Amino acid sequence: MMFKAIIFAALAVAVLAEYELPSDKRAQMRELLREQCKKSGAEDKVDEVQNVFKNFVDCLKNLIDVHTVQKEIEEAKPNGALDEVFKKYCAKSPQLKTCLHNLFDGVAPCIGSESLEHLNSAKNSSDQLIDFVCYKDGDRIALFIAEGGPECFQSKASDIKTCADNFKNSFTSLEDAKKLTVAERCAKLDQLKSCVVSKLETCETPTPANMFESLVNFVAANTPCKKHT
Structure with missing residues (x-):
């Protein structure tokens, strides 16, 4: 399916977010990942793909700390300074795009040949979404929250x-x-x-x-x- 690559990538992020999953859920999600790779004839790539997911999570954590962002938003609201908050984070959009591109490229072995053609489409869509959110240094998302x-x-x-x-x-x-x-x-x-x-x-x-x-x-x-x- 057209969005299989995106769905699989999203599942993978959840699988690898080990600090948020209990051990039984981690084992269950890892097994789902293994089955998906097996269907694509890439069972030997499971460990490699898992590392791709871990690197993606680390990449995001290095760019954005959710709790810090939430705190900054709440502090900026009364002062009408939301635009400054999002301008700072939108400046990191090139790095975020790189994180996503590496993720999509990394899951390729377990996507299946019928969906590989959609990886470039997934990359373009993610880039466009980031560009939409960060239009004029994040004015749209700042207005949305305000x-x-x-x-x-x-x-x-x-x-x-x-x-x-x-x-x-x-x-x-x-x-x-x-x-x-x-x-x-x-x-x-x-x-x-x-x-x-x-x-x-x-x-x-x-x-x-x-x-x-x-x-x-x-x-x-x-x-x-x-x-x-």
Whole structure:
């Protein structure tokens, strides 16, 4: 599938975040990783790929400490200085892109030959997402937080889950989903976007809904869905 590489990479990060997982979960996730590599004829690459994941986690930790960022955001809010916080972290976007590129390249042995062609697409998409968030030194994300974006998403979590469940249930099976044309797939994604936007529009400010819609449109503009939106 088109996003298999991204999904596998995300799973891998969870697998290797050992400091957050109990030992039984670590063993379970490692076994899933081993099975995935075995399916791709790369069982001998498990240790190598695990090291790639560990290096990725270390790379992120060296760039961003989540607790520090949260503290800086809370301190900056009353002073209207969120833009300064995100300007500092967006300056690290080239290094973050490198972290992600190394991750995607490193998981290649266990992705499977049918999905290797999508690795470059995954790299480009991650780069574009970072560029979107860090547009004008992070003005977008600063505005999103200042306008209560995280709180909006949290308050609408149940509604957004309903949108996602409806999207998932619109496919009778994975095989049927694969049979859809590009236009049909894009139409379903557009329905999901419209559903989520309609829920976010009930928040106190329009910024969260506008930001989410802009992000989805930005991503779609760099996919085959551009022709169908």
